Amino acid sequence: MGRQRPGTPTLEEVAALAGVGRGTVSRVVNNAAGVRDSTRRTVQRAIAELGYVPNLAARSLAGHRADAVALVMTETDWRLFGEPFFTEIVHSVGDALTDTPVQLLLTLVRSDTERQRFVEYARGGRVDGVLLMSVHAEDPLPDMLAKAGLPTVMLGRRSGDESVTYVDADNAGGARDAVTHLLKGGRDTIGVIGGPPDMYVAQCRLRGYREALEPAGVEFRSSLVVEGDFSEESGHRAMRDLLARHPELDAVFAASDSMAAGALNALRAAGRRVPEDVAVIGFDDFQPARPTDPPLTTVRQPLEAIGRTMVRLLLEEMEESPAAWRHVILPTELVLRDTA
Amino acid sequence: MGRQRPGTPTLEEVAALAGVGRGTVSRVVNNAAGVRDSTRRTVQRAIAELGYVPNLAARSLAGHRADAVALVMTETDWRLFGEPFFTEIVHSVGDALTDTPVQLLLTLVRSDTERQRFVEYARGGRVDGVLLMSVHAEDPLPDMLAKAGLPTVMLGRRSGDESVTYVDADNAGGARDAVTHLLKGGRDTIGVIGGPPDMYVAQCRLRGYREALEPAGVEFRSSLVVEGDFSEESGHRAMRDLLARHPELDAVFAASDSMAAGALNALRAAGRRVPEDVAVIGFDDFQPARPTDPPLTTVRQPLEAIGRTMVRLLLEEMEESPAAWRHVILPTELVLRDTA
DNA sequence: GTGAAAGCGCTAACAA
DNA sequence: TTGTTAGCGCTTTCAC
Secondary structure, three states: OOOOOOOOOHHHHHHHHHOHHHHHHHHHHHHOOOOHHHHHHHHHHHHHOOOOOOOOOHHHHHHOOOEEEEEEHHHHHHHHHHHHHHHHHHHHHHHHHOHHHHHHHEEEEEOOHHHHHHHHHHHOOOOOOOOOOOOOOOOOHHHHHHHHHEEEEOOOOOOOOOOEEEEEEHHHHHHHHHHHHHHHOOOOOOEEEOOOOOHHHHHHHHHHHHHHHHHHOOOOOOOEEOOOOOHHHHHHHHHHHHHHOOOOOOOOEOOOOHHHHHHHHHHHHHHOOOOOOOOOEEEEEEOOOOOOOOOOOOEEEHHHHHHHHHHHHHHHHHHOOOOOOOOOOEEOEEEEOOOO | OOOOOOOOOOOHOOOOOOOHHHHHHHHHOOOOOOOOHHHHHHHHHHHHHHHHOOHHHHHHHOOOOOOOEEEEEEEEHHHHHHHHHHHHHHHHHHHHHHHOOOOEEEEOOHHHHHHHHHHHHHHHHHHHEEEEOOOOOOHHHHHHHHOOOOOEEEEOOOOOOOOOOOOEEEEEHHHHHHHHHHHHOOOOEEEEEEOOOOOOHHHHHHHHHHHHHHHHOOOHHHOOOOOOOOOOOHHHHHHHHHHHHOOOEEEEEOOHHHHHHHHHHHHHOOOOOOOOOOEEEEEEEEOOOOOOOOOEEEEOOOOOHHHHHHHHHHHHHHOOOOOOOEEEEEEEEOOOOEEE
């Protein structure tokens, strides 16, 4: 497991070649002020000549920082890897870090072994902060990191009273908007394809559904609620169940776009026209699975803003460890794409 | 950008509490031999009491290794993120590392800035080796890493005479098998949906197609070749072009499963029955995009073995930097799934 | 089997 | 503006 990369020049050798002290070279390398321009150039030449690259372990040890942050995906998130949701978050996090010297590290945590390994990695000082995509209520990782005093920001929350800094979308509000839109369109038998009930995000979206029904005077019926797992396949299955139970339904709100896509196909297979007979609204603003799919009305999450905000909060916590955690909830937007 | 995590206990404090020397604690922490069992237990108790976690920067600095490897995805690979291809590789790489103390770091390189940042990270000694998924011919990253003396293993190769250690599937052979199978089934007007011509993997798969035609006495016609970019959409488009040019074709070999899925839909939209009228074979053994899709005959790459082999080669190069690079080509397998 | 001591290469504080 | 110096916390000889 050992490795050597001998022959790597050190600060000291650069200093010797440039005929200056170690401190000066360090200042040049770190772009610090207080170095005469001519000196700086001399040093830069020496750096180039030797092909000097700073030893990051030494820098970390002396400087008490790693200049790196981790974006952790748990087993659960991993399934979302393919979703534009995930892609966009990673992209926006990456974008938010481009102007900093911070390296972004994606890590996959699938088992307790890996969880343990990662915690040791993080506590060992290899990263200055952690972004978590995990949202499952029972995941101990957020608390392990928080207990270790590591700046941590979560995407979404595990429950209503989350004790770790997080950024979330207004899930209940988005769902409310979607269902209200359907009601205004004259639909009143609206099925719901919900997410896993143990995920807070799913609870919120279901709550939004109920909150929209009330002011419209439409009674909530639990037989109109079917449970999915955010996957397209589960949406398909759920839609078939719903149709069997309520052939008369005229609209469906799905808690994710993947499930909405599955529902769409199930409806078509059953001979229903979408959206004429049954309107479908999804959540997340993923692109349709196939280019041949019709555009779907959906609740858009501001993914770019979510990623950017997560980074902002993390960097802030890294600067000055704040006394308390903070929460940011970002608004969603109903994107109408149906022709009917 | 600064950060502190004060109050973290050090080796020295553990040694003091346990009433032993620093060296002994180090041996215990690293599970090294040569410590009396009773001493070991005393030390472990002290470690637990203090909640000691090794400072990885110090360990790296003194031990000349990082106990971490990076799996780099370039912009190009990023699009594959969603594909089971990618997922499986990452999983098998992760699996291959579970029994080692090596942390796997996924990193995304989208721009020259990020490329530069990563190279500094790697050359700075934060990782002991690098796994590359990039396969584009013009990517300078492999050479940058090789020049820096970093153990590097690529998935796929950039050209026929690759100068960096790599693991690849037998792409030409797999394509040959697929097309031979079609020919044996009595199909002789076989369209090809190829990948980007600047990618070696695409060249190999196209070559395999030609190699299969020859012994069968079927003439190669360039009008039967259409270029895609591995995406489902490009497969759809390509299939329409092919149909327009050769309405009489009775089979299609697509250089990726995504393109095969796109082709499948285009064929259906054109009223062709699959596989009765037109047989389709893909490559990669991705799952069909939708649960409602019929199973597709495909050329399976041994993804698990590829990931495992990459890790094995990398660990070997990390142990003893070898004099020369090595190549491993793994066989593919034709998986028949069509009913016809 | 164990302790002491010499670095690893850098940052940052302090002198000059 | 620049050089000097004291660590950062660990691994690894080398004595004992």
